[in-house]
Each structure stands twice: as C-alpha cells, then as structure tokens.
Amino acid sequence: MGAQLRVYKRRIRSVTATKKITKAMEMIAASRVVKAQRQVAASSPYATELTHAVTAVASGSDIKHPLTTEVDNPVRAAVLLITSDRGLAGGYSANAIKQAEQLSAALTGTGRVVDNYIVGRKGVSYYAFRERPVTESWTGFSDSPTYADAKKVAAPLIEALSKETSEGGVDEIHIVFTEFHSMMTQTAVDKRLLPLSLEKPAEDSADVFEKAVGDEIHALYDFEPSTEGVLDALLPRYVESRIYNALLQAAASEHAARRRAMKSATDNAEDLIKSLTRLANAARQAEITQEISEIVGGANALADATAGSDR
Amino acid sequence: MAELHVELVAADRKVWSGEATRVVARTSSGDIGIMAGHQPLLGVLESGPVTIRTTGESGEGTVVAAVHGGFISFAENKLSLLAEIAELSDEVDVDRAERALERAKSDDDAHAERRAEVRLAAASHAR
Numbered sequence: 001m002g003a004q005l006r007v008y009k010r011r012i013r014s015v016t017a018t019k020k021i022t023k024a025m026e027m028i029a030a031s032r033v034v035k036a037q038r039q040v041a042a043s044s045p046y047a048t049e050l051t052h053a054v055t056a057v058a059s060g061s062d063i064k065h066p067l068t069t070e071v072d073n074p075v076r077a078a079v080l081l082i083t084s085d086r087g088l089a090g091g092y093s094a095n096a097i098k099q100a101e102q103l104s105a106a107l108t109g110t111g112r113v114v115d116n117y118i119v120g121r122k123g124v125s126y127y128a129f130r131e132r133p134v135t136e137s138w139t140g141f142s143d144s145p146t147y148a149d150a151k152k153v154a155a156p157l158i159e160a161l162s163k164e165t166s167e168g169g170v171d172e173i174h175i176v177f178t179e180f181h182s183m184m185t186q187t188a189v190d191k192r193l194l195p196l197s198l199e200k201p202a203e204d205s206a207d208v209f210e211k212a213v214g215d216e217i218h219a220l221y222d223f224e225p226s227t228e229g230v231l232d233a234l235l236p237r238y239v240e241s242r243i244y245n246a247l248l249q250a251a252a253s254e255h256a257a258r259r260r261a262m263k264s265a266t267d268n269a270e271d272l273i274k275s276l277t278r279l280a281n282a283a284r285q286a287e288i289t290q291e292i293s294e295i296v297g298g299a300n301a302l303a304d305a306t307a308g309s310d311r
Numbered sequence: 312m313a314e315l316h317v318e319l320v321a322a323d324r325k326v327w328s329g330e331a332t333r334v335v336a337r338t339s340s341g342d343i344g345i346m347a348g349h350q351p352l353l354g355v356l357e358s359g360p361v362t363i364r365t366t367g368e369s370g371e372g373t374v375v376a377a378v379h380g381g382f383i384s385f386a387e388n389k390l391s392l393l394a395e396i397a398e399l400s401d402e403v404d405v406d407r408a409e410r411a412l413e414r415a416k417s418d419d420d421a422h423a424e425r426r427a428e429v430r431l432a433a434a435s436h437a438r
Contacts, residue, residue: 039323042323042324042325043322043323043324045318045320045324045325046320046321046322046323046393049318049320049384049391049393050382050393052384052391053353053382053384053391053393056351056353056384056386057353146323147322147323147395220351221351221352221353221384221386222350222351222352222353223352223353223354224338224339224340224343224352224353224354224355224383225338225339225340225354225355229339229355230353230354230355230382233355233382234355234382237381237382237393237395240322241322244322244323
C-alpha cells in the first residue's frame with residue numbers, strides 16, 4: 001500500500017473512533033436533558049407554593065425586614081454565577097461567564113463593589129486564570145444538583161446579606177445562570193434575587209415563580225409564631241428554592257448544550273470521513289494507474305529491447 | 312363532613328395531595344389541627360409527624376408523613392404543607408432511620424436525633 005493511502009486510512013480510523021465517542025456523549029446528554037427537565041418540573045410545586053407564601057406575608061404585613069428592604073445607596077453586590085464542571089458543551093459556560101462580566105461591569109459602573117460566588121469548575125478556572133478574587137466557589141454538582149447543594153450555596157449568600165456592608169456584607173444578590181427554554185434554546189440571564197421587589201414580584205422572577213403571582217387578593221393571614229418569625233424562616237427558604245431552580249435549569253441547559261455540541265461534532269466527523277474516503281479512493285486509483293503505466297512502460301521497454309536484438 | 316384540599320410538597324417533589332377532613336401538624340409554637348374553614352394561617356413547621364385524615368377520592372383513612380422543617384399555609388380551603396424534606400410513613404427506610412438514630416445519639420446531635428425519631432414514629436404508624 002502506498003504511503004499516501006496509508007495516511008488517509010489512518011486518519012479515517014481515528015476520526016471514526018472520535019465519532020463513536022461524540023455520538024455516545026450526544027445520546028447520554030439527550031437522556032440526561034429529559035431527566036433534568038423532569039427535575040425542574042418536580043421542583044415547581046414547592047417553588048409555586050413558596051412564592052404564594054412569600055407574597056402572602058409581603059402583602060399581608062408592612063414590616064421591614066433586611067431581606068426585603070431596598071438600600072438607598074447599595075455599595076456591595078454579590079453575583080452568583082452558575083457554570084458547568086465539564087467542557088464539551090459548546091458555548092454554554094462561556095455565555096454564562098460573559099453575562100456575568102456584563103453584569104459586573106454594570107454594577108461597578110454604578111459604584112458597587114462586586115463579590116463573586118461561583119458554581120462549576122469552568123467558572124472557577126476562568127476567574128483563577130485571570131487572578132480575580134472569588135469570595136466562594138462550589139464544584140462537583142453542576143450536572144445533577146440536589147436541594148442540599150442549593151442549601152450549601154445559599155447559606156453564605158444569606159449570611160452575607162444579613163451582615164453590615166462595612167463588615168463585608170452585601171446589599172444585593174444577583175444570580176447569573178442559563179435559562180432552559182427548549183432543547184434548542186437556552187439563554188444566559190441575570191436576575192436580582194434580593195432584595196425582593198415586593199410590589200412587582202413577578203417582574204424579575206423565573207417562570208415558575210411568575211405563575212403563582214397573579215392579581216389575586218390575599219386573605220388576611222394569621223402568622224404563627226409571628227410575622228417576623230415567619231418572614232425570618234421564609235426568606236432563606238425562598239432564596240434556597242430560587243437557587244435550586246436556577247441550578248436545575250442550568251443543569252438542563254448544560255445537557256442540552258452538550259447534546260447540541262456533540263451532535264455537530266458527530267456531523268462534522270461524518271463529513272470528514274466522507275471527504276477522507278474520497279481522497280483515499282483517489283489515492284488508491286492514482287496508485288493503480290501508476291502501477292499499470294509502470295508495467296506497460298516496462299513491457300514496452302522490454303519489447304523494444306528484444307526487437308532491437310533480433311535485428 | 313366539610314373537607315379541605317391538602318398539598319404536601321417537598322423541595323424536589325410533590326409528596327401527597329388530595330382531600331382531607333382534618334390535618335394535624337407541629338408548628339414552632341405547638342401542635343395545630345386544621346379543619347375546613349379555618350382562618351387563613353401561615354406558620355413555621357417543626358420536625359414532626361403530619362397526620363392527615365383523608366376523605367374523598369383517596370378514601371377514608373389516615374396518611375402520616377415525617378416532615379422536617381418548612382411551612383404550613385392555609386387559605387381559601389386549601390392547605391399547603393411545604394417541607395424541605397418530607398416522607399410518607401410507608402416510604403421511611405426503618406433500618407436507615409434506626410442507624411441514623413444511633414449515630415445521632417452517639418454524636419449527641421439533638422437535631423438529628425429528633426429527625427430520626429420523627430421518621431421512626433411515622434414508620435411505626437404504617438406497620
């Protein structure tokens with residue numbers, strides 16, 4: 001076999017092996033998207049009921065709570081960025097990071113110091129490489145987050161919010177994650193989690209939270225043990241639930257993005273195999289042609305030589 | 312008998328929903344029983360069993376669940392029990408709960424001990 005042909009054959013083999021891997025990853029991601037979507041759906045009754053409760057307290061009382069009052073001159077804001085742990089998901093993490101950068105720039109522009117909180121190894125390494133300060137980070141659960149993970153993430157954020165800004169506390173919490181619309185569309189979004197804008201809670205809320213809040217008039221509630229007590233217990237749960245929802249949507253988006261990236265990788269591999277096969281065929285034909293012309297040439301030379309000696 | 316609609320939801324799933332005549336739950340200021348027509352209420356739940364006297368489609372009976380933390384809210388004849396963790400009595404893994412109880416006792420973790428006890432108490436109802 002000619003050297004040219006051997007090189008093509010080797011490349012075809014290697015691309016075929018890569019294609020098998022990307023195809024497998026595509027199918028795994030496809031099945032996980034479905035699972036992740038189911039988890040998003042399963043978590044929505046809790047989120048809906050919780051939003052009901054929060055709006056009930058908010059509209060049924062006029063007490064001031066640090067988690068609901070808007071500060072006149074916010075000096076420090078926390079940004080929670082949700083990225084993936086693994087790559088091979090197209091622009092998934094890059095888009096979320098870009099969104100966070102934009103938000104940080106906007107916040108810094110209005111005189112706020114930004115504290116970064118990051119979920120996912122990709123985001124962590126992005127900030128580490130650029131030597132930016134990261135207040136806290138979590139890795140290892142981006143593809144299947146549990147409620148316990150959401151609690152872990154929410155705890156330092158809630159703590160930072162209840163502290164004074166002079167002691168390192170924050171006035172606002174923003175969250176940047178990738179919203180899952182459909183298998184084909186996921187968009188990186190930023191949302192303000194706290195302080196709650198209680199007048200229009202639906203405005204900056206995720207879909208599941210929007211559904212719960214309508215134009216309903218809430219009844220006058222009895223609070224057990226007290227309004228403050230209920231609000232104290234309710235708001236951290238609300239934050240956790242919002243973060244849990246964001247984590248789940250981000251996980252679903254991650255799998256969908258990975259599925260799409262792997263699908264186009266598989267398609268590209270197929271194209272590459274096709275064109276390489278063409279080249280290999282051409283090389284094989286060229287080799288055969290060359291061999292024939294060599295034989296013919298050799299035979300002719302031999303015939304000429306014998307014809308000459310005969311004379 | 313007048314009935315109320317009950318939704319028992321955990322953070323990651325809906326645990327139980329249906330019609331009931333009476334629900335007993337433990338709030339931070341003590342046990343509370345709720346029947347149809349109760350005043351609108353929003354309370355903080357403690358770790359404890361929730362007992363639901365069912366009626367309607369699910370038939371006459373009692374559903375017991377172990378609930379750890381969360382809220383109870385009642386309005387317009389609809390009762391929502393929001394729990395971070397909730398297990399129906401027949402879902403409780405008794406062996407695991409017993410192990411958790413022993414571990415909590417040896418670690419002197421009053422919270423974990425209480426949670427394990429609640430789970431066991433709910434489980435004993437199912438048997």
